[in-house]
Amino acid sequence: MSTEKLLSASSISLLGFGLCLFLCVHATAGEDGQTVPGAGHLVKKGERQPIISTGFGEVSGVRVSDGNETFNIHLITLEPNSLFLPVMLHQDMVFYVHTGSGNLSYRDENKRENTTIRRGDVFRLGSGSVFFIQSDVGLERQKLRIYAIFGNAGEDLREPTEYGPYSSIRDLVLGFDKKILQETFKVPEEVIEEITSGRKPEAIVRGLPGTQEKTIREREYQFIEAVFGSTSIFSIFETSNKDKKKSKKFNIFQEKPDFENCNGWSTTVTRKKYSVLKGSKYGLFMVNLTRGGMMGPHWNPEATEIAVVLQGKGMVRVVCPSLPNKAECKNARFGVEEGDIFAVQRFHPMAQMAFNNETLVFVGFSTSTENNHPQYLAGKASVLRTLDKHILAASFGINETTFDRLDNGGRD
Amino acid sequence: MSTEKLLSASSISLLGFGLCLFLCVHATAGEDGQTVPGAGHLVKKGERQPIISTGFGEVSGVRVSDGNETFNIHLITLEPNSLFLPVMLHQDMVFYVHTGSGNLSYRDENKRENTTIRRGDVFRLGSGSVFFIQSDVGLERQKLRIYAIFGNAGEDLREPTEYGPYSSIRDLVLGFDKKILQETFKVPEEVIEEITSGRKPEAIVRGLPGTQEKTIREREYQFIEAVFGSTSIFSIFETSNKDKKKSKKFNIFQEKPDFENCNGWSTTVTRKKYSVLKGSKYGLFMVNLTRGGMMGPHWNPEATEIAVVLQGKGMVRVVCPSLPNKAECKNARFGVEEGDIFAVQRFHPMAQMAFNNETLVFVGFSTSTENNHPQYLAGKASVLRTLDKHILAASFGINETTFDRLDNGGRD
C-alpha cells in the first residue's frame, strides 16, 4: 500500500515542519496554560484535582469541557506492588495503560475475569462493574499509570453527577446502620461494632504478597461473585455477547499504525477493530509526532476529541468556526506538555505539532467509536492546488495575481 | 423451585428482622419527613400539591427528584360512583390501581377500548390518548385510588414541562374564540355564547347513572371516536401492535410473586411479563414486608426507583455512593408511612424495613422495563462469607483478628 493511499484512506496527514514553527511556537510560549473559551480547552497537569493520595498511589481528576459537554477523566497511578481496592463503576469506563503493568480483576458477562494489563492496553469496563487492580512489582519498578474516561453512550454530560464515577465497596456496605448490618450478616453486635469503628482504609494500599497471588486471586473472584450474585450486571457487555470472537483487550502497540511516515504515526481504535467498544460512548486514538512533526490542519465532523499528552512538548492550534462575516469566536493557540489534557469540539479545525527539539505523543478519547473521517486541508487534497481560480479568489478575497503566485507555489 | 434458587434468580433477599431494628427505628423516628439531598428523596403525604378537589374526588401531584431527574406522580382518588371527565395525555402514563374498582374508557390502536379496573391492576396509556374513568358504586363503597407516573422513554425529565401531563377536553375545545367555534361547529351564535359563558365544570363529577351505563358507554366511545377521528394517535401502541398475544392489563395479585417467604413477598412487572410496557419509560414493582421484615441491603445498577407507600410504616436507609476516600455525600435514613413517596437513584445502596408492629407495603415505578438485577449484600452472596481474609481486611480496614470473629459469626 502506498503512502499516498494511506493518506487518503486514513485521512491522516503528517507533514514535515521546519524551523519556522519552532520560532512561532517559541514566540507564544508565554500564553501556555490558558483555557480559551469557545475554541479548544486546556487543563494543565498542575490543575488536576487530587482525589486519592496514599503512599501506594494516587488518583487525580480532570473535568474538561469542549464548550458543550464536560468530560470526566481520572489519572490513576499505582506504585509497584500496590492494590487499588475494589470499587463499583456507576458509568462506563474506557481506559488506556500508559506505563507499567499489573493485574485487573473484574466481572464481565456474569463471569469472573482476570487479566494482565500493560503499557498500550485499551480496555472498557461497563457501568455496574466491580473491579480492582494490583500493580506488578516488575523488574523496572515502573509505576502503573492509567488514563480513564467515564460516561455512557447517549448520556447527557452537561451536568455531571455530584458523586464520582465509582464508589468504594466498603462505603457501599458500611453506609448502612450497624443494626441492619448485624441483621444482614448475622454476626454478634460487637463484631459489627469493631468493623464500623475501624479506621477507613486508604483506597490504594500495599499489594498482596506475590507468593499467595494465585490463591488470593481465586478468592477475590469469589468475593466479587459473592457480592454481586450470579445475575449479570453487565448488560452492555451482554448485548455484545453475540460477538464471540471479540478480544477483551486491545494493545495499541501491537497494531500496525493507520498511518506512518518519517514525521510520526497515528492509530485509531474503533469498534470495528476492538468489538468491546460497541455501545461505548468513546473510541480511542494515539498520535506520535517526531521532532518538528505536525498533524496537519484538519477537523473532525463527527466527534469531540479529548487528548492526554503522554510525552514531549508541542503546540495546539484550534480555529473557532463561526458564521460567515462574523468573527466573535476567538481562535486558540496553546502549548502542551506531558500530562496536559485538551479537548477540541467537533467541527473545530485544529493542528497539533511537536516542537523542533521534542517529540509529541498523545492518546485521545473520541466521542465516537467509528472512524471519525477527519477532514484535512492539505496534502493531495490541498485547496490551493485544485480550487478554481475564480472561486478561490472570491472565497479568499485575494486578487488573481496573488492567486497565480500561490498557485505556482502550491502546484510545484 | 427452591427458595435458594429464587433468591439468586430474583436477587430478592427478604430477611427476618429482630427487635433491635424496632429500637433502632424508634430512636430515629424524630428525623422523619426529611428530604436528604444526595441520597434518597422523600415527599411526605402532607406535602402533596392539590391539583383537583371536588366533592367527587381529588387529584394531588408530587414532584420527586432522585437528584438527577424529576418525576411527576399523580394520585387520583374518586369517590364511589364518580366520573373523571375526559382528558388528553401529553405524556405516557403508567398507573397502579390501589383500591376500589371502576371503568376506564380510552382509545388504543385506533380502536375504542373499555375495561374494568380494580385493585392491583397495572396499566399504560400512550401519549396522545384520551381517557376517562368512572368509579364503581360497589358493595363496599370503596374509593377508587390510582397512582400514576408520567414520562416518555428517552425524554429528559430535568426540566418538566410547565403545563401538566394531561388537559381537559373542554379546555382544548373552548380555548378557541367564539367565532371560530361557531364556524367550526355550525351552530347559531347564541348557542356558542351559552356554552362559553357556562361555568367550567369540576374535573371530577358525579358518575353517570348505572342503569344507562351500557348505552352511555357506547356513546362515550362515539365521542372519543368523533373527537379524534379514525386516524390513530396511539403511535406507541401501534409499534407494539405486532405482539398480538399481549394482554392490555396486568394484575399484580394474579401473578405468583417473584419471591415469597415468611417475611414478605415481592413482584416486578417487566415488559417481558406485560408486553404493553414495551417502549415505556417505566416498569413497576411491589414489595410487601410482614412485621419486622426487611428488604436487605441492595442497590439497583440500572434504574431509579420511585416508590409509593401503600400501607404500614417502616424505615428506609439509603447510602450515598461516593468516591473512595471522600465522604461529602450524606447517607439518609427516614421513616415512611402510608402515602409517602420516596425516590432512590440507581447505584445508591438501600434497605427498606417494616416496623416490628407494622407491615410495610409499597408499589414502585422503576425507570426500566427490564429486570433490574438488584445487587444484594447478604444471603448466600454475603461478602463476609466468601471474601478472602486479606482482601477483606484491606478493604474494610480491620485487623485479621476481628475478621476471624466476624468470619466465625458469619459462617455458622
Add this chain to the structure above:
Amino acid sequence: MSTEKLLSASSISLLGFGLCLFLCVHATAGEDGQTVPGAGHLVKKGERQPIISTGFGEVSGVRVSDGNETFNIHLITLEPNSLFLPVMLHQDMVFYVHTGSGNLSYRDENKRENTTIRRGDVFRLGSGSVFFIQSDVGLERQKLRIYAIFGNAGEDLREPTEYGPYSSIRDLVLGFDKKILQETFKVPEEVIEEITSGRKPEAIVRGLPGTQEKTIREREYQFIEAVFGSTSIFSIFETSNKDKKKSKKFNIFQEKPDFENCNGWSTTVTRKKYSVLKGSKYGLFMVNLTRGGMMGPHWNPEATEIAVVLQGKGMVRVVCPSLPNKAECKNARFGVEEGDIFAVQRFHPMAQMAFNNETLVFVGFSTSTENNHPQYLAGKASVLRTLDKHILAASFGINETTFDRLDNGGRD
C-alpha cells in the same frame, strides 16, 4: 376519492369561514406582533437578526422557541446572479426554496452533486456537508429566497451552540497561523502574507459569469473534492444509501396536495414521500388558504410546528393545554403576515385562518418526518354531533336544554 375520505385520511379540515371571522380578526388586529409565552410563539419579520448583508444578498436569522426547544431558522436571499460562497454545515439543514432559481453545489455520499433549485423545492443537506449556491440571472430577475432550519435528529436544542450552523471555508482555513499555513500549503512566506492580509470577502458575492459556467462548475467540484478528500463525510446520507430509488429533491408543487377544496389546500412532505428525510429531525408541510379560509381547530400530538408565512395575512389562534381546573397558561391570538414565523408546540390546539380579503400561505417545518396525525375538532368528527348528551353536559358544564339547542344546530 370523495372529499369525506380525504378529510378523514389526511385529517385536514378546511372549512369555509364567513364575514364574522373578518370582524373578529379586525377587532384584535391591535394585538399583532405579540409573543405570548406558553402558547404559540411569534417572531415578526422585522425582528429577524441580520447575519449577512452584502450588495448581492443577505441572510437573516430567527430563533423561535416553542416553549421547550429553540429552533434556528435562516432566511437566505440572493439577488439574481449572485454567489453564496462555500460554507460547511455543522448541523443538518432542511430548506425550502420560496422564490427564484439557482444552482446548488454540494458533496453527497462521497460524490460531487450539482442541482438546479427552484420555487417549491425541498432539500436536505447533512451535517458536515460543504455547499455553495449561485442564483440564476433568470428572465424575471427574481431573487432566490431560501428558508432553512437546522438541527440533527435526537439533538437537544434547549441550549443552541454559540456559533452558527455553518462556517465559511475561508475562516476554517485562515484561522491557522501563517507558519502552519505556509508549511501546509508549501508556498513562499509572502504568498501566505498576502492572502492572510487580504480583506475578508463578503459571504455573498457577484455570481460567476454565465459563459464560464460549465467549466467553472466542474472546477468547483474539484475544489470540494480537494478540501474534503475522498472519504465521505456524509454519514447520514450514507445510511439512507440503501434506498436507491430515492430522489434527491422534492418539489412541493409537483405533488398532488394531500387535501384540496375551494377553501385551500395542504401538503405534508414526509420521509415516506421523500426518502432523503429519513433520519432528519424535520419534515415539511405547506398550507394554502384562500380568502377567508380556515385551517380548523386541531392539534398535533407528535410534533412541534415552526411555520414561515410566505404570502398574505391572517390570524393564528393557539390554545394552551393545562391541567383540569387550572387556567394559568394563557391562550394566544396573533395576526401574521408575510415573513412572520410562528411556532406551536405539540399538543397545543390551534387554528389558522386567512383574512377575508387575503389568502394565507405558509410553509412549515415539523419536528417529525412522519405523518403527524393532526387531531381535528370539527367536520364529520365534530364533538357536538356525536357526544352523548350526558357526557357532553358534564364535560362542558352546560345544562341539557342548551345542549339540545346546540345539538339541533349541530346535527342539521
